Amino acid sequence: MSVESEAEDRPWQVRASVIVVAIVVVAALLGFVVLPVVQGRSAGVDAFSAICRALGLQAGSPAVRQPVSATRAEPVSLVAWTEEVIARLHNPNEENGSDLAANICASCHGADGVSPDPAFPHMAGQSAFAIYKQLHDFKNGARGNEIMASVVEQLDDEQMADIAAHFAYFTKGALDPTTPVTNDPAIVRLVERGITARGLPACASCHGAHAGGPIETPTLAGQRHEYLAAQLRAFAKGERRNDIYHRMRDIATKLTDSEIEELAAYYAGIGLYQRIK
Amino acid sequence: MLFLLLGRSALAGKTRSEDTGLSQADLDTVMEEVPKGALALSASAVLLLLCGWFFVYFFIFVPRGTVG
Amino acid sequence: MAVSESDILRSEVRWAMIVGVAVAVIFAAVIYTGIELHVNPPSNIETIDPKALHLSNEFTESNLGTRVEPEGRITTRIVATQFAFDPPCVVVPANEPVTLRLTTPDVIHGILVTGTNVNTMIVPGYVAQVHTVFTKTGDLLMPCHEYCGLGHSQMWATVRVVPRESFRPDAEGRVACD
């Protein structure tokens, strides 16, 4: 490079920097001040709010008024997974849990959590979060069942957590669904892969071991056939509605009667029952 | 591209231009012509890009319904 | 030397001017649509407690779907949850301003509505909001487009865009599919 040429383009180092900064400043003024204020004026939003909205300091768009909702909450379940609830389920009072389970639950659900009656679900190895949520829902009437409502009436939140944790840790690790007895490929496909066209996610995407679905998802492996089929039908008919945001009601209404029967048979046939015997 | 390479090596050392049989006058002509072609190519590329942007913006983005 | 440094400088400055004009023209188009069509980047910083989402007034189950609010605004509320949208089908009128409000109690989801510019992430703790006008009628597919777990590929909903005259709200102002 010759000496004159360096001298010739040196001013452009400064000029180009000034131009680039100017473009950025003009763009920021246009995007964060001029446009929001003009848009806000025609939408009835004051200039200050419009700028704040454009900057992301306030909710909403500068070009549209924020919608308001005047509805009241009508929750289908009162359970909220707060830190306290989760902590209690992780660090339960074990003695309290086993005493309560022996006194209250054992007669129907079995002393070891394996129910002697097909109508009652097994509890052994069930997720603590699932048991806790259902006990809470029985107590608050979110899930209708007269027997369970009267049983849990006397329990407080901590006692319910202790019972839930008791059954959950009882047969820990016995729940890997690897031994299906139903070999109908359509059902295996529904369980393992789901059916996209019908909007049916795989059962295993939430109910499988360590699947990562909603925290309150119960494990289904080895559950009673009669109980599983009855719950799916109750969800389909809307008789049971404590599944937050229609998660199971939407799925159950899409299933046919024979699919419900076969799915119940599939999960009833998986490992748990014989393994803990 | 080929002309540019030839031109550059010719500027770096005189011996190469004799090898290829090109005179300094030939090189000068080439260096006059090359920028015109490059300009035409890059100008049409920029113009096409700009036209493409406008086409997508006004004929695809806006008719799909505004967002805000 | 046939090309002097000053020639190069001159052509560089000319190029910079062309780029400047291109940027200015694009700015002009964006400003025009911003003022005439109220186009905006659909960003919304609005927080909500994801743990108690189902206990909230706005995102309670019975308030989901499309509703014509008392002031006449059409608002569609959708909750994305593993692995479905609630409701799985929403009705909106064509050629009317509609506000979509979405949130999730669990993990990050996202939506796009095919054939439209509606496209947003749904992040737990925040309400995603898009103001739009649907221009074509028909059943539009609204898939989850942010991997959210094993059931992600079965997670989709339908946006049913109907002509204004077939959009009939009930006494509460609600409109639902089926």
Ligand SMILES: [Cu+2]
């Ligand atoms: Cu998703």
